[in-house]
Amino acid sequence: MSGLVVLAVDDEPPALDELRYLLDRQEAVTEVYAATDATGALRELNSRRVDAIFLDINMPGLSGLELAGVLAKYARPPAIVFVTAHEDKAVDAFEVGAVDYLLKPLREERLAQALGRVRAGLDARTKPAEGSPTPTPPGEPRAASDEVIPVEMSGVTSLVRRDSISWVEAVGDYARLHADSGAHLVRIPLSTLESRWQDKGFARVHRSYLVALPMVTGLRTTGGGTVVSVRANGASEAVELPVSRRQVRDLKDRLIRDPLRQYRSPAGRGDV
Incomplete structure (x- = not known):
């Protein structure tokens, strides 16, 4: 199983550096690219395959939520994980198709959990092609026909x-x-x-x-x-x-x- 190629996007250099560092430390990740705004993110996405984008919400130009709306039009969009200090945007984030919503400061175990959801979603994409679709087990990313509600408790977001x-x-x-x-x-x-x-x-x-x-x-x-x-x-x-x-x-x-x-x-x- 190949490792994940991810893109980190944040307009604040210290936050971007920390996110890249933490992603680099994850065994599930093979490569980490970076961008400081939506324009840079789209440039990266158009030049290489990216499995997941770890995205801030408040950015100059297109916000993270607006960028997610653009990515939803891609034939095979990357998985979206929002990384933000704002709890009040969780519902909006999941409405645009996010697989997870991480609050700053990041914890490595939550980052690993988010990457697990990204991997599970990628694996699920291949099942129809193999001709053997199976029901999504509890705890796996939701089916497109179902909605999830993010629940915050003690700094942990549950779906x-x-x-x-x-x-x-x-x-x-x-x-x-x-x-x-x-x-x-x-x-x-x-x-x-x-x-x-x-x-x-x-x-x-x-x-x-x-x-x-x-x-x-x-x-x-x-x-x-x-x-x-x-x-x-x-x-x-x-x-x-x-x-x-x-x-x-x-x-x-x-x-x-x-x-x-x-x-x-x-x-x-x-x-x-």
Whole structure:
């Protein structure tokens, strides 16, 4: 297996030097090239094969996010890993196809993890050509049809797949994702997730809750109104969440007609 050819891009020379040094120390890396802006990066990318680009976000001229948008138009774009001091751009980074998001100051173990994701993505590209595609194992880079949400905890960015989420709870301007890996608080309003996921098998059932339709096991009426039972991933018992009166009919319609239910329909679901 050949080593990775990577490109480091940062407009600040000390930061660029450190990034090159740390990449050079990684066993997975064969060659490291460098650029100080988007123009230089494109020049390098057009002159040689590059497996991955490690990219700052705030740069003069084209920003890192804008450069990523340009690279998305390439027939075989390099994997993109953002390296930045800003936590608040993580969602934007993954929306443009980043495989990882590293916060400065860099830690070598996180850099190694990012390179592992780059390698896994490159390996996955070759599988269809071999005529033996296989499902992506847990922890591998996401399939193009699925979305990931970056979750920051103690300086480490974890990726939570949308298809691992059972329900989402509003917490002010934040949202708490209830997923296979547990509950994760992210800096994304529930309304944003609703607009992004409403055609991906999720439904707003209450001002405070968004549920994954394939994880719904039933509806029932109580003295206080209607509740929806949602099977929490990894849990033996369903969680009951309130459904606002104006959402009941729409939820029932979605449960009947939503084609995405066939992919994750839990065993033994109740009547709806």
